[in-house]
Amino acid sequence: MFSKACEYGIKAAIFIAIKSYEGKRVSPKEIALEINSPQAFTAKILQALVKHDIVCSIKGAHGGFEIDSSNISKIKLAQIVNAIDGDSIYKECGLGLHKCDEDHPCPVHDKFKAIREELKYMLENTSLEELALNIKSGAAFLKV
Amino acid sequence: MFSKACEYGIKAAIFIAIKSYEGKRVSPKEIALEINSPQAFTAKILQALVKHDIVCSIKGAHGGFEIDSSNISKIKLAQIVNAIDGDSIYKECGLGLHKCDEDHPCPVHDKFKAIREELKYMLENTSLEELALNIKSGAAFLKV
DNA sequence: TATAAATAGGATAAAATTATCCGAAATAAA
């Protein structure tokens, strides 16, 4: 469904959100440990999240990554997915046709439409806050 | 969503089904032309479909690929996807956790569950026949 | 039986994705 990069990005954002609620910044090393991902690769993905204004990075000693607490509830899963995997999951034809729409549909166009729209709705309406709280409460997990 | 190989596989199966209704066999060359795919790669994918008993191959002169007409309505999209991409689309965690279930869910487990189940239902209940008829009637297209 | 026409399948190659490494730049604090 998502690329590895995107999976790491989502999990990293959730962990940064949790730590940000505690007023703490985190390093790629801590993140990689917490979400069970390769550290250097995770750092690259964090750069993408920074460029898309999803997380803030503070350079230098005592630096790290954080998310402005007041933003955590505003950030939706869709933004993270879009920052890393782009919009292909919403837009591209399920069978790879270059042109695929109501006028010129692929054989599964209608069947996929409903599923894709449900996915889109879910991603656009799930906030980082919600996911972070699930982890904090112990109702969900970031690794294993 | 699906791999390129799987996209080609689905489109190839649809085309073979159409030709099989006409009592004709088709070659990888014809298929690749019709679905706009790389020929040699398509041939490899056809081998996988043959191994999974989704299409029949007849070797030698006047050979080619075909699907027993009486089977076309029985073959579901899910079988094709499974033959090429395996069952990861149904089974794997959306965030890549090795263990992800009700007892130990990833943060998006519940949210993905509904979508994945809808996808599964759709794939298991869409027949090759239905898709082939869509192409035959001109209601859908295999390329461009 | 010889020949031409097909698929099968192994060996490679190309491209994309995933992953690692290291030096540069920035910053807080001694």
Add this chain to the structure above:
DNA sequence: TTTATTTCGGATAATTTTATCCTATTTATA
């Protein structure tokens, strides 16, 4: 101002996916 800490970013490597090529094998038919 120096040092230690930290992100940034370019170069490179490993792996997976996608794609190509060539030969072997099979089979209908002349």
